[in-house]
Amino acid sequence: MATSLSKTGSGVQARGAIAGTGRTSWQDGTVFVLPDAVAAMAARGPQWQAWVDRLPAIVAGQLRDWSLTPDGVPSHGFCSVVLPVRADDGSAAVLKVAFPDDESEHEHLALRRWGGAGAVRLLRADPHRRAMLLERLHERNLNELWDIEACEVVAGLYARIHVAALPQLRPLAGFIREWTAELRKLPRSAAVPRRLVEQAISLGTDLAEDPACGGTLIHGDLHYENVLAADREPWLVIDPKPMSGDPHYEIAPMLFNRFDELEGYVREGVRRRFHTMVDAAGFDADRARAWVIVRMMHDAMWELTENDVPDAHHLTTCVAIAKAVQD
Ligand SMILES: Nc1ncnc2c1ncn2[C@@H]1O[C@H](COP(=O)(O)OP(=O)(O)O)[C@@H](O)[C@H]1O
Ligand SMILES: [Mg+2]
DSSP: OOOOGGGTTTOOBBBEEEEEEOOOEEOOOOOOOOOOOHGGGGGHHHHHHHHHHHHHHHHHHHHHTTOOOEOOOOEEOEEEEEEEOTTTTTEEEEEEEEEOSHHHOOOOOOOOOHTTTSOOOOEEGGGGGGGEEEHHHHHOOOGGSHHHHHHHHHHHHHHHHHHOOTTTOOOOHHHHHHHHHHHHSSSSTTSHHHHHHHHHHHHHHHHHGGGGGGGGOOOSOOOOOGEESHHHHHHEEOOOOOOOOOOOGGHHHHHHGGGGGTTTTTTHHHHHHHHHHHHEEETTTTHHHHHHHHHHHHHHHHHHHHHHSSSSHHHHHHHHHHTTTTT
């Protein structure tokens, strides 16, 4: 259910299988094999197909230009391939090459701005190719913690990464205006409670006009799998889809990821995560609640409008979360 602009960001992730297509080899005999799941991204459309076709050459070019040696099995996210490498001084790093969409355009700027404080350190970037050399972190992510403990970790990281936005970043308010306009066009008969749709239109309109909707560098897609274990700090953030926004926007992905774990106590489970994060981050609860409702209704709208057969489970999740934070 991950989408472009991660719209709400859900990053379904998996480790890369080594068998597959897209083989390429270098002078020293090293073979890079595109993970099957990355090769399969070609089915998403012509632009993805073109990117997947180019990917082996991009990876080969970066390895050559940055004097890197492959050092392990490639993994991937929803829209990237990540290859463990060694730099020529022997240090461990990863080469990340992302699909060239708006979301990945400013990733390197956010990472550079953070300078390794609370986030993975950016070692080099080639924005044109959407390639980045990053310090290598561990495989472990926040999925391995109890969800409430993970919420505390993430809320603690907010204070480190929510610094003044860079001028190049896209304003969250612009996206919210656009998505609120789309929400207005949703037919009254759509398979989501009208009350929630109306509420999200009203809240989104107010939030987008509020000066506090912008000015802060926000991650945009901060969920359990985008926080990796590290040596120099226990946990570090990866994979920003940065915008100039409002810190309170960040909470929703921590509620809808690992949602199925809350079966049988959805309302209590969602509320416990929400209040843990609001308290630990020192957020305004009403403002955080408003963003959760808005984000969940945008997510429901994309499910309804972008799929021939909307996923009923995803819709139910969106509605359950939007209700749970306010009932
Ligand atoms: N610095 C890193 N060190 C080790 N593994 C990484 C690093 N960055 C990313 N990965 C691995 O690659 C996966 C995808 O990377 P991510 O930046 O989340 O890309 P996406 O935007 O596609 O979700 C991560 O889930 C993780 O397994
Ligand atoms: Mg990710």
